Amino acid sequence: MTVRSTIALIIAALLLMRCEEQFVAELNVTDLDLIVVDGILTNENLNHRIKVTRPHTELGGTGIPVSGAVLEIYEGDTKKFTVTEFPVGSGEYFTEQMRAVVGEVYTLRMFYGGKVFFAQNVSTPVEPLETIQYSQSAASPDLFRIELNESGRDPNFISHIISWQGTQSCQVNEACGGVIVHYDLKTADANELFKPDKKEFLIPAGAIVVRKKYSVNPSYRSFLRGVLSETEWRGGVFDIQRDNASSNLSAGAIGFFAVSTVVSDTTIIQ
């Protein structure tokens, strides 16, 4: 039993009387003229995606695409990569095929609505992936859970893209896949330590898991820590003050333009 599960057990015992229920939220929605940037360049040689949207006001909704922006990415002071919106109107912009190099400074420049938005980031090395750990569910032996543990010494996160499409477990009209991201930011935060339980996500035998481990540099770590404080770590018993996650974008844009180093592996669960 890990310290976190110990704490969770104790807190659950302490709060035996608690009750959580759904309610109809009446948010003080304001018309925020904000630009959201969500992009990450990696050392993978591919067309990297940068998504530009406006915020949405419904929980579970989708951001409104920002189309027609002009984006440029620079490596160092001189090398420039072109970025193209595809498909037009989607708010999703792709770089030409490129690979981000560790230690190089990458700059995003975006022109939209008469404003220039600017962000810089630099990649740090990533530690190797450790062997994937998964275990059979005691209740359903055909199902497995992926064990998510701390890995390495440096801050990182591991994305698990899971698909059991084409296996017998995949029923028609069913989404036979999922994504789990495990963050290991090497932080010491009470709200992380006492974070709320996660809904269990069990996957069937035969599922393919593609793992990608991303390095996280200090500014990206700070951003992710803010994001997690407002998402995965929010709703525990030691919540902290609510606030906006930091950003490395100028001119009032939010989100983050990150550069990271990635290692990956693929596993078939059996």
Next chain:
Amino acid sequence: MAFAKVAIVLLIVFLPILSQAQQPILEQTVALNVSRVTLEEAINQLSEQTGLSFSYNPGKVPVDKLVTIQANQSPLRKVLEELTRQSSTEFEFVEGQVILRAAKKGTSKSSNYTFSGYVKDEASGEALIGATVFVEDLKVGTVTNSYGYFSLTLPPGTYQLMFSFVGFANVSESLELGVSSNRVIYLKENSPLLQEIVVEARSPTLLEENLMSKANLKPIDIEQKPALFGEWDAVKSLESQQGVKMHSDGSTYYYVRGGDRDQNLIMIDDAPIYNPSHLLGFFSTIIPDAVNDIDFYRGAMPASLGGRLSSVMDVRTKRGNDKNLSIWGNVGLISTKLGIEGPFKKNKSSYLVSGRLSRIKWIFKESAPDIEKFRFSDLTGKANFTLNDKNRLFLSFYTGSDSYLTSTGGIEWTNNAATIGWNNVISSRLFLNTTVAASAYDYFLSVDPATNTRWNSHISNFNLKANFSYFIDPQQDLSFGASLNGYNFNPGNIASDGTNAGPITSVRNSGEAILFANHDVKINQRWGVNYGLRLSSWTNQGEAFEFIFDDNRNAIDTLYFEQGDRYKNYVRLEPRFTVSHFLQKNTTLKASYSRNVQNIHFISNSISPFTSLEVWLPSSINIKPQLSDQVSLGYQQFFDKVGLTFETEFYYKRMQNQIDYEPHAETLLNPLIESEMRFGETTSYGLETQLRKENGRLKGSVGYTYSRAQRRFKEINNGKAYNAFFDRPNQINMTLNYDLTLRWSLSLNYIYYTGAPFSSPVSFYKVNGLEVPIYGEKNNDRLPDYHRLDVAATLKLNKRTENRFKHELTVSLYNLYNRENIIFENYNKVQDGEEFKVKSNLLDNTQVPTQFYLFGLIPSLSYSFKWL
């Protein structure tokens, strides 16, 4: 010369005759009943009654001075003595007329005598704190101090004294004051009565004191309130006090007049308690069983108290029964309490030991077998020794702990406090209380029990204090003294039984020297003033390291200080001032100003009601002392015919150097923790009203408060003012207790607060599949209003009240109408069966808004006994 000789002869011959002649005139009885009239008017009435003429120089005799005298068939001499005493004049009877002149300096005081002593409970010998000693003839009085001591300095004469204390029968004694004397006065607790008791004609003590924004809590008042799980709780009982806002259900955090939660000092016998919570905050460490008296100050406090901006809860434990052995206890759903007290030597020395142990582990035995420890406990002890008439010694200690552990880790915290006190009656008018107190608080997060590896934060202090009380006369007393404090702070480091690296965050040491003086004066029958000054000098001392930051909060230098190096000093003056004015009998108007300074700071950006990983830091290079300036205006009226007291106070408070935090500040294991802090100010104001009844079958209070608290920080919320978390404008409190029969009593507690402010999302965006809220203005929204009704019924199981063994059963219904008082709202959870959890699969897009509450209706049963 010849004429002079004749005159002398005539004088020698006639003087005895004249003297004899004046004696019957001065001994004639007169009636003079006047209240707050000028001396001139009183003299005119006497002149009319007696036919005597009065001669005086209006330029030198204070003829406008207000005097009050109630004399029926009293000798004229006595009436004149009293009039001249009140007006600081002298009289002489010459040639059939009364000559009045201003008193020579020192003449009036030099002939006074002092009557002093202690007022105690007859049954237990317990000091009665705040008992009134009233001189009927002079309409003056005093109250006993924290040790039950009083001192009255009066002119020689015969006086009728009245000793009174709420819940006890008055004692009237005649005092022949020819020499200074002292006495112990014993009062007897009132027998339970069903008929409405006679309402006291005199106003409550608090009305007559030159203090405001003060409340006094008796253990019996706390025990009569309905309590969560039947666990009576002194801190939670503050929720019925005006100006106090509890955080929420399940919390011992409270906020006073717009101040933050670290701005409240709780002291047990002069030793501070840093975390008064058990079980995350469901219960507090202070149970009423071992408590004698609690004074709660939320405004201008005496200069001897301080160190926090917003309130002081001064808890005095029982000294122990010095007459008989007595045992008491309580069994509830959560814990068992047991206390024993008795004399070492009858009427001379006593002891008290009381303990509480939780019994809740069994609840989780089946559902959570991995839990090894799941308990909290308290142990309080006190020993008192009367060394002689002038010297008393007491030792008291408190230790409390919480342990919630499995084999792989868990959380623990401990509070330890001890005090050695010495009461010395230097003279009948000069009382010295000297205390040596120590207190320590530790919080542990155990991460590897095998190697005892744990995160530990710590604060401790050692205090030496000498407090003199000089009872000048019934109209004035002076208290003064000095205090030395030593503090040690560990703002959180990892330690284990093995080799430890140096601290990540610097351990700090600080010293504090305090001088204080307070003068309380009743200027005349209408006006009174209490003013004081507190001078504090705070010094940081090595071994420590501190960082220097640039304007962008980047650390640009590290300063190392060797052990013993003094490297930062703050000297602050704290004036306090209260003026009271009797508009008429039983009606006062009071005004006060106070400045408070706080040099220890609770570092947390948690919005949780529960005790979390607690960190304290001192004022230092990067943290300036917090300051508050508060003005209050109060009106109090006592309706003697119905025994009701009406109080209303308006306050305005400005607090500087307040602490808030960078978004998502890292407050644990962060050596640069000060770079996460932001400094600004809070302003608060409010109008508090309360109607209170302290005697009779029906007792209780009803109050309404309107208050606001706003914070302004240059770097938060774009520099715009925002509602503080504790800005909850409307507050209604009602506490009632009714003795239905001799054996049955009923109680009720109702509370209403406007919902607490919080930041709700104004929109969302997605990153890495996570839906991230966007916040607009800070604290732009409010949680639903908080309200709750609790009821309780107590049955005394004895049919005969005179039994030594007394026991009772209490049934409580907490949150009677099952109100769901929301603590948090969340926007990140998905449904999982009957629970709501954070999603694992980021493709799941079914998150819904959820809200979290703690207690619905909680019934409880508790059994208490006393063997006296």
